[in-house]
Amino acid sequence: MSSFRHRLLGLPVVLVALITAAGCSSSDDRATAAVPSPDAAVTKLCGNLDAALPRKVDGLSRADPRPDSALTAGWGSPAIILRCGVPRPAEMNDPEADGAEVNGVGWLLAKQPDGSFLFTTTLRKAYVEVSLPASRTGNGVAPLVSLAPAVKKAIPEGIAD
Template identity: 70%
Template sequence: MNFFRHRPFGLSALAALVIATAGCSSADDAPSAAVPRPGAAAVKLCDHLDRVLPTKVDKLGRRDPEPASPLTAGWGGDPAIILRCGVPRPAKMADPEADGVEVNGVGWLLEQQADKSFRFTTTLRKAYVEVTIPAKRTADGMAPLVSLAPAIKEAVPEGIAD
């Protein structure tokens, strides 16, 4: 008889715990980004890059996207500046008419997206690093790339990615 007396209380406590835990999830408002799947050499470089990335980019605090990975990073909220390391070589790099810029010693392929955001991908580095700047954050121009250049130069050597 004691078993039945305690069982409903146990179920109620378990249900309350599940509801409380679900309400505390922080993933609901976190930015998201697809995690790249590079080879081992690029993973090593990207892991180093993740450790030396700045805490602020364009005055925005670091707030990494979901799912958590050393291959992705983010700054700001909605919308966030997103960095992905170890992405495949963009097809646009084969286009001799493609737009490129150099910011503090780091070369970038520049691609404006349909939603007016900009995607920048490093050129002539041992791993491709992609930075997406949402349309709402493009008023400051290349400021995010200025913030990221020192870390990229330190962690991802010049060369051709595999």
């Protein structure tokens, strides 16, 4: 009978441990983003960009996507996602591709089939991609206005390899 009693006394400890573990494992509702894998030189530039990025973009607070990386950043939900060190988009070979300059930073503009937009920097030593969900397109290129100073500061002009 004493062994049964010892098992019952251990039960509350096990229950507390299970409840604590369940409470700590909250659902992480952050956006996800594929992390680019650039070379070391571009990774360093992207780290500089991460440090220079604003806390708010288009009035939205920074909420970085999963997995955590200095190569990705996000704002709001649904998130505006920035990825630094992405490969050169094939659309840059198209002379008919849409582009714009926003506060001294050139961007390739690509409307996606779902109504979202994908912007990629041009004429910089690293390619920086910004995805703008369809629900966030009402303010046009306002997110790029917020991001341009950080890009200009961290990613020098030039041609990325």
